[in-house]
Amino acid sequence: MSHKKAYFDEKAAKWDTLIEDEVILRLKNMVEELALPPGCKVLDLGTGTGVLVPLLIEAVGSAGNVVGLDFAPQMLAEARKKYQYPNLEFIEGAAEEIPLTDQAVDEVVCNSAFPHFDDLRRSAQEMARVLRPGGRVTVMHPHSREYINNLHVSLGGAVQNCLLPEEKEMKSIFAEAGFAEITLEDAPQGYCLSGRKA
Numbered sequence: 331m332s333h334k335k336a337y338f339d340e341k342a343a344k345w346d347t348l349i350e351d352e353v354i355l356r357l358k359n360m361v362e363e364l365a366l367p368p369g370c371k372v373l374d375l376g377t378g379t380g381v382l383v384p385l386l387i388e389a390v391g392s393a394g395n396v397v398g399l400d401f402a403p404q405m406l407a408e409a410r411k412k413y414q415y416p417n418l419e420f421i422e423g424a425a426e427e428i429p430l431t432d433q434a435v436d437e438v439v440c441n442s443a444f445p446h447f448d449d450l451r452r453s454a455q456e457m458a459r460v461l462r463p464g465g466r467v468t469v470m471h472p473h474s475r476e477y478i479n480n481l482h483v484s485l486g487g488a489v490q491n492c493l494l495p496e497e498k499e500m501k502s503i504f505a506e507a508g509f510a511e512i513t514l515e516d517a518p519q520g521y522c523l524s525g526r527k528a
């Protein structure tokens with residue numbers, strides 16, 4: 331088992347207690363701003379304990395679908411305990427090899443997970459592969475890039491090298507993966523890269 335997977339599995343039982351109300355509020359606002367079309371199918375990539383799941387389920391409505399994917403079984407176990415909906419599925423898998431067919435989803439939302447992926451380019455390519463043409467990717471954090479990177483360095487250990495690349499590099503990763511209309515906002519209240527599969 332990779333040391334990062336073991337790190338997240340070990341944190342799983344207490345993960346939700348580490349998330350402040352202010353962060354939940356920011357995430358709620360960020361998901362609202364996405365204006366996910368009701369009825370769409372969303373992949374929550376690196377879903378963890380499913381922090382984003384109730385927000386996504388509410389946004390897509392009963393005609394939509396949410397798939398929560400994570401490589402850490404204990405994180406998924408916590409998510410499964412909390413959330414059961416007929417239109418929700420949790421699957422175990424790696425962002426670098428997403429176990430979904432081509433063009434399976436309309437939206438990929440990746441909250442607080444992208445810098446943890448071992449191969450950022452490969453995971454962006456996988457996001458493009460599983461999105462339908464015109465589908466949208468959103469890589470977000472409820473904090474700025476500077477905050478996230480400082481946090482990971484200060485935590486050390488398995489996450490110390492989990493750094494969000496600078497803007498130019500992020501845009502090039504997603505452009506090379508096949509995304510267009512790439513925008514990136516980075517502010518103290520949140521970070522959001524968005525792109526459309528060309």
Ligand SMILES: C[S@@+](CC[C@H](N)C(=O)[O-])C[C@H]1O[C@@H](n2cnc3c(N)ncnc32)[C@H](O)[C@@H]1O
Binds near residue numbers: 334
């Ligand atoms: C910081 S947590 C964020 C979880 C959740 N999105 C949230 O907002 O609370 C990062 C998650 O990414 C998952 N993860 C890290 N690397 C991964 C990979 N290569 N493939 C799939 N999941 C991964 C971890 O297991 C962990 O659950």
